[in-house]
Amino acid sequence: MWSRFASMRTLVNMECMQGEQMRAWNVQDAVSEVRPGVFFVQGPASNWAIFTEAASPRFTLIDSGYPGDRELLLASMEHIGVKLADCAALLVTHGHSDHIGSAAFLAAQGIPVYAHELELANVRREVMEQITVKDLGLRALAPRVLAWAIHAIRAGGLSDVAVPSVQPLNESALVSLPGELSAVHTGGHTTGHTAYLDPKRGVLVCGDVLISGHAISPVRGPQLLPEPFHFAAATVFAAAAGLPWEDFTCLLPGHGPWLDLPEGLAAEGIRSGDYWPFGTPSGRG
Numbered sequence: 532m533w534s535r536f537a538s539m540r541t542l543v544n545m546e547c548m549q550g551e552q553m554r555a556w557n558v559q560d561a562v563s564e565v566r567p568g569v570f571f572v573q574g575p576a577s578n579w580a581i582f583t584e585a586a587s588p589r590f591t592l593i594d595s596g597y598p599g600d601r602e603l604l605l606a607s608m609e610h611i612g613v614k615l616a617d618c619a620a621l622l623v624t625h626g627h628s629d630h631i632g633s634a635a636f637l638a639a640q641g642i643p644v645y646a647h648e649l650e651l652a653n654v655r656r657e658v659m660e661q662i663t664v665k666d667l668g669l670r671a672l673a674p675r676v677l678a679w680a681i682h683a684i685r686a687g688g689l690s691d692v693a694v695p696s697v698q699p700l701n702e703s704a705l706v707s708l709p710g711e712l713s714a715v716h717t718g719g720h721t722t723g724h725t726a727y728l729d730p731k732r733g734v735l736v737c738g739d740v741l742i743s744g745h746a747i748s749p750v751r752g753p754q755l756l757p758e759p760f761h762f763a764a765a766t767v768f769a770a771a772a773g774l775p776w777e778d779f780t781c782l783l784p785g786h787g788p789w790l791d792l793p794e795g796l797a798a799e800g801i802r803s804g805d806y807w808p809f810g811t812p813s814g815r816g
């Protein structure tokens with residue numbers, strides 16, 4: 532499982548916390564070519580990734596930010612030099628509004644949208660395995676949480692993001708897409724939460740099962756979201772531990788900067804997400 536134990540030498544490639552980035556986003560700083568032809572985009576509050584292939588204009592998009600990130604998503608494509616019409620597919624890590632915000636828009640352009648079969652109900656919004664501001668209760672008044680909640684609402688976090696046409700992931704579709712990605716079902720954060728692995732370039736897009744920063748978090752580096760943000764919180768650490776650690780050196784999380792992990796990551800290097808107001812004031816976070 533955690534076989535690439537080693538002293539943790541995580542290289543955090545962007546200094547900004549996602550919360551700080553909410554105030555000033557520009558495409559030059561937000562887009563990183565993390566491996567040849569693989570682009571990570573750190574959105575104002577959630578991330579997306581673009582996998583290109585040599586000698587072809589086609590690309591695969593993974594996740595799409597909040598609805599309010601539409602122009603930023605399109606700006607990131609322009610910056611990278613790819614055209615929306617060449618988007619071969621949108622792959623969804625999970626059906627939360629900060630990851631599928633432009634999915635219905637992309638589907639309307641004729642771009643197929645795929646998610647794990649256990650996640651289809653979330654993407655269609657038939658179920659909602661997602662925390663609401665109401666669920667946060669008084670915790671919503673904590674300054675970081677309040678700033679994040681206001682941003683989430685402004686970015687369209689409450690708008691209808693359902694994608695009725697979402698299709699279940701299947702092996703033959705995946706291998707034909709740029710990146711030749713394989714799906715790694717993790718569960719935990721949501722029932723059908725899925726990571727995507729590019730084995731040739733050693734890149735894993737891990738969604739929200741493991742993050743490296745968040746507007747609500749006081750710390751940077753590998754960490755779990757606080758428990759209320761997961762549908763099955765008790766299983767999230769095991770889901771993170773079960774990622775295919777042997778097969779990647781580059782981790783692209785759903786929140787926070789990308790991580791270069793040439794020597795792997797020790798389990799004890801992952802913070803718990805147990806910080807105020809989600810845990811005790813002296814929590815382990």
Ligand SMILES: [Zn+2]
Nearest residue numbers: 625627720739
């Ligand atoms: Zn999520």
